Amino acid sequence: MPRQPKIISVKRTSDKNKEDIKVLKRALKNKSTRPQIQNGKKYINLKRAVINPDCESKTVLTDSTWTYVEILLNQMKAEEAVTYWRQAKNFYIASEQLDLISKPLTTYYCLLNSTKALLKFKGVNFNLKHGVSGKRIDKQAKLQNEFIQIKPQGVLSGLCSYFGQQVNQNEPVHTIKDLFYNLPFIHRSFQLTYNSPAAYSELFVPIINPRFVHDKHRKKGWFEFELEKEHSHKRTLTRLQGFSIDRLYDNSEIYTLRRNKVFDWDCKRNIPQGNSFAKFGRYYRNIRKRLNYIYSHEDLWYIKRFDLQNHLIDKHPAILIFAAMHRLSELSRYQPQVLKRHLESSHSWLLTEFINKSMFQFIDVISSEITGHDFRMTGFRK
Numbered sequence: 001m002p003r004q005p006k007i008i009s010v011k012r013t014s015d016k017n018k019e020d021i022k023v024l025k026r027a028l029k030n031k032s033t034r035p036q037i038q039n040g041k042k043y044i045n046l047k048r049a050v051i052n053p054d055c056e057s058k059t060v061l062t063d064s065t066w067t068y069v070e071i072l073l074n075q076m077k078a079e080e081a082v083t084y085w086r087q088a089k090n091f092y093i094a095s096e097q098l099d100l101i102s103k104p105l106t107t108y109y110c111l112l113n114s115t116k117a118l119l120k121f122k123g124v125n126f127n128l129k130h131g132v133s134g135k136r137i138d139k140q141a142k143l144q145n146e147f148i149q150i151k152p153q154g155v156l157s158g159l160c161s162y163f164g165q166q167v168n169q170n171e172p173v174h175t176i177k178d179l180f181y182n183l184p185f186i187h188r189s190f191q192l193t194y195n196s197p198a199a200y201s202e203l204f205v206p207i208i209n210p211r212f213v214h215d216k217h218r219k220k221g222w223f224e225f226e227l228e229k230e231h232s233h234k235r236t237l238t239r240l241q242g243f244s245i246d247r248l249y250d251n252s253e254i255y256t257l258r259r260n261k262v263f264d265w266d267c268k269r270n271i272p273q274g275n276s277f278a279k280f281g282r283y284y285r286n287i288r289k290r291l292n293y294i295y296s297h298e299d300l301w302y303i304k305r306f307d308l309q310n311h312l313i314d315k316h317p318a319i320l321i322f323a324a325m326h327r328l329s330e331l332s333r334y335q336p337q338v339l340k341r342h343l344e345s346s347h348s349w350l351l352t353e354f355i356n357k358s359m360f361q362f363i364d365v366i367s368s369e370i371t372g373h374d375f376r377m378t379g380f381r382k
Helices: 007-030 066-075 079-095 103-122 155-162 176-181 184-193 234-239 276-288 317-334 336-343 348-371
Strands: 132-136 146-150 204-215 220-227 243-245 256-259 291-293 301-304
Touching (some): 066 079, 066 348, 103 155, 103 317, 146 176, 176 317, 184 348, 220 276, 317 336, 317 348
Antiparallel strands (some): 132 146, 220 256
C-alpha cells in the first residue's frame, strides 16, 4: 500500500506555530508599559497621606516615627502640636505594658492626642470634646450590640473635617461590628470570625504596583494597578466600578486595570506644564479615598468595593479606629466586666487583633499626614 501523508504531523506543526506566535506576541506586548508621570527625574508616586502628600519623596526607613515627627514639628515651631505628640507617645509606651482589659483606655488617649497634634499642626479648628458617643442596646456581649455615633463637634469631627468628610446633625449610628468590617488591617480576622459571606462579603481587593501613568500624545494621565492572579477574573471587574482592563497589556493571567476617569497631564521632557499639577492633585485626592493600606514592612494596598449595599461606612479608616477605640475605652474604664465578656466570646480573636494592631496603624496614618511621607520598618528589602 502507498504511504499516507502525515496529516496529523502537519496539523501538530501548525498548532505549534500558532502557539509560538501567541507567545511571541505576548512577550512583545509585555515589553510595552505606559510611562509613569514624572517631575523632572523624580517619579510621582501613590502615597499613604491623603492630604498634601509628598509624592516625589523616598520612603523613610525607621522602626518608630515618634522621633522623626517630633523633629519636624520642632523645626516648624509647632509647640502645641509637639506637646500633644509627646503625650501620645507616653500613652503609646504605657499601652504596650498593659493587658487587654486596660489597654483600650491608654490606647484611646494615644489616638486622641496624636489627632490633636495633627489638627493643631494643620490649623484645623476643633472642639476639645471627644466628638463621639457610645451605648449598648442589649446585655449580651456582641459587637453588634455596641453602638457609636460621631458628633458634629469635637476632636473626631475635626479629624473628619481634615479628611473632607463633614459630620452633620443626623449622622448615622454604627455598630462596632460594622466599623471592624470596614477596616482592612483586621478584615481577614473579621471574615474568619463571621463566616457569613452573604451578609459580609469580602470588601477589600488587594492591588499590586499602583502607578499614575500618562499618554503624552493625548496629554492625559490616569491611575493603574495590577491584580493578583487569584483576583484576575471578570467577577472582580464587576466589583470595581469605574475601572476597566487596559488592553495595552497582556491580561491572560494577571489583569492590569485602569481608572476610567483621567486628568490633564501636559509635559515636555517630563516637566509638567500649565495647571497639570493642580489637575493631578484633585484627581489624586479622589482616587486616594478609594484606596486603603495596611502598615507593614512592605507595601500592602487595597481598593475598597463600593458595589455592595449593606454595612459600608464611607469614612477614612483612622476615623473608624478612633470611634471604635473610644467605645472600648469606655468599657475599659466604666464596665471592665463587659469588656472581659467580649474578650471571652466567639469574637475574642477579632477584638484582640483590633486592640493590639490599631495603635500602630493609626500612628502611621497620623505620621504620614503630618509629614507627607511614607514610613517603613528597617531591616527589610522591598
